[in-house]
Amino acid sequence: MRAALLSTCLLFASAHAVAAAPVETTTTPYPGVTHVAWTDAAAAQRAHFVVVDLSNDALTLRATREEARGRTASQIAREHGAQIAVNGDLFAPHDFVPDGLAVGDGAAWSSSHDDEREAVFRFGKIVSGTDALIIAPESVVAPGDLPAFATGALGGRPLLVRAGQIPSSFDCGDPDTQACTRAPRTALALSSDRRTLTIAVVDGWQRGAIGMTAAELAQLLIARGARDAVLLDGGGSSTLFIAGEGANGLVNRPSDGVERPVANHLMITSAPPVTRTLFGKVREDDIFTGAPLAGVLVTLDDGRTVTTDAADTGYSFAVPIRYVCVDATKPGYDPVHQCKQMDPTMSPNYNSIAMFPAGTGPDAGVDAAVDGAGVPDAAGVDARSDGGGLDATVGSGAGGGGCRASGPGDGGAVAVLGMIVVFALGRSRSRRRR
Numbered sequence: 001m002r003a004a005l006l007s008t009c010l011l012f013a014s015a016h017a018v019a020a021a022p023v024e025t026t027t028t029p030y031p032g033v034t035h036v037a038w039t040d041a042a043a044a045q046r047a048h049f050v051v052v053d054l055s056n057d058a059l060t061l062r063a064t065r066e067e068a069r070g071r072t073a074s075q076i077a078r079e080h081g082a083q084i085a086v087n088g089d090l091f092a093p094h095d096f097v098p099d100g101l102a103v104g105d106g107a108a109w110s111s112s113h114d115d116e117r118e119a120v121f122r123f124g125k126i127v128s129g130t131d132a133l134i135i136a137p138e139s140v141v142a143p144g145d146l147p148a149f150a151t152g153a154l155g156g157r158p159l160l161v162r163a164g165q166i167p168s169s170f171d172c173g174d175p176d177t178q179a180c181t182r183a184p185r186t187a188l189a190l191s192s193d194r195r196t197l198t199i200a201v202v203d204g205w206q207r208g209a210i211g212m213t214a215a216e217l218a219q220l221l222i223a224r225g226a227r228d229a230v231l232l233d234g235g236g237s238s239t240l241f242i243a244g245e246g247a248n249g250l251v252n253r254p255s256d257g258v259e260r261p262v263a264n265h266l267m268i269t270s271a272p273p274v275t276r277t278l279f280g281k282v283r284e285d286d287i288f289t290g291a292p293l294a295g296v297l298v299t300l301d302d303g304r305t306v307t308t309d310a311a312d313t314g315y316s317f318a319v320p321i322r323y324v325c326v327d328a329t330k331p332g333y334d335p336v337h338q339c340k341q342m343d344p345t346m347s348p349n350y351n352s353i354a355m356f357p358a359g360t361g362p363d364a365g366v367d368a369a370v371d372g373a374g375v376p377d378a379a380g381v382d383a384r385s386d387g388g389g390l391d392a393t394v395g396s397g398a399g400g401g402g403c404r405a406s407g408p409g410d411g412g413a414v415a416v417l418g419m420i421v422v423f424a425l426g427r428s429r430s431r432r433r434r
Helices: 004-018 073-080 212-222 413-428
Strands: 023-032 033-040 045-053 059-063 084-087 103-104 119-126 129-136 152-156 160-161 186-191 194-201 227-230 240-242 266-270 275-280 283-284 298-302 306-309 315-320 325-329 336-341 354-356
Touching: 004 186, 045 212, 059 103, 059 119, 059 129, 059 152, 059 186, 073 240, 073 266, 084 194, 119 325, 129 186, 129 227, 160 186, 186 212, 194 212, 194 354, 212 227, 275 325, 298 315, 306 315, 325 354, 336 354
Parallel strands: 283 354
Antiparallel strands: 023 033, 033 045, 045 194, 059 266, 084 240, 084 266, 103 152, 119 129, 119 152, 160 227, 186 194, 186 227, 275 315, 298 306, 298 325, 325 336
16 A cells, blocks of 8 residues: 555656656757747746857847837848847837837937936947947946947846846836736846857746746746846737747747837847958058058958058958957057948948057057956957956946047048048047946
8 A cells, every 4th residue: 555655656746747847949040049949837937048149240139220119029020131039128108218228220219318227238240249248227328338339239127137146136116027926028148258148038928828027037047058137128028039930930929919019129130241341541640641651560350461562552351240440550650459330331441540650649558558458348349259247347437439540541522521520530439338
């Protein structure tokens, strides 16, 4: 009798353990992208995790511009040719104004701003791929505070994970986030090396998927390697689109039964990198009237080099659309470190350089310090992404700028005007790096 009872108990325990084990189904919809469909039937919870290799050059992150607000995730993906799209920040339903900072394709939304409640997820493409960072709520930023390479940003709250730890408590009284009740969720998480982005979308408020609390989702993200994570809008807004998967790309099951139009989105495109020519002259003292400098070693941030000649032919490189930096060196002259965002609508992209005899330049001693060690977020500024995570920028306001960027001294009137503007902006730029 006792043996039979023990056997029955063991069988029940074994069956319960099998039922309680979450089930994962994994696909690789695009190179550098892994989609994990996660289901815990015993807990009536269902989630999707999209793991993105940010070092993959074929992947480009984008955020919605202001004029594209009020779309669903599938609409925004199809309009922009994106393969992946997810809803963004909390927003005011009547006019689709995000609660936090919003920057799309390098343009800040006129109606958006950061505050001490919202964190900011910012990103941009550099030589090593996409540099992304989650900025803590207490470090309030304006669009001008973002590093020059940042082309997108969106806000969210609360922080789910900070430096690998779940907050000791969440604001259970925030009616917009409902952090302490089980609900549909959308979140973004970064690994400690900031090379991996995890997008999480949790189904909720429906049969078989009751949703998750903020703490429950945070635990899952830590288990998947998250160092820092932030919650985006949830509830009926939580939507994940992956072209080629699900029902016409709709992978999750929105709680409304249909997709909800939202304010902004995060999109990912997968395509071979588009390149444009980076071109510039190197002259002494002034890019328009200065004498051509021969023997200048111009080094691109990916290691390619060109040495200028006396014929003033300048330098040129084929560069993917990203933030790009060059270093110009010549014995007897101050070195120049100069960066710019490549523009897909221009070919070539002008980046001429004025060099000054050693110790005589207007910015002498500045360029070398801009991207040096110890500058918060320097990992992105000098085109490397080897820095820390969220806490690297909290409470910091390091200065930047000092770059001189412009076009060559020849060309048409339109090109000259554009070069003058870029030259002036480059010389005057001074902003905190986050």
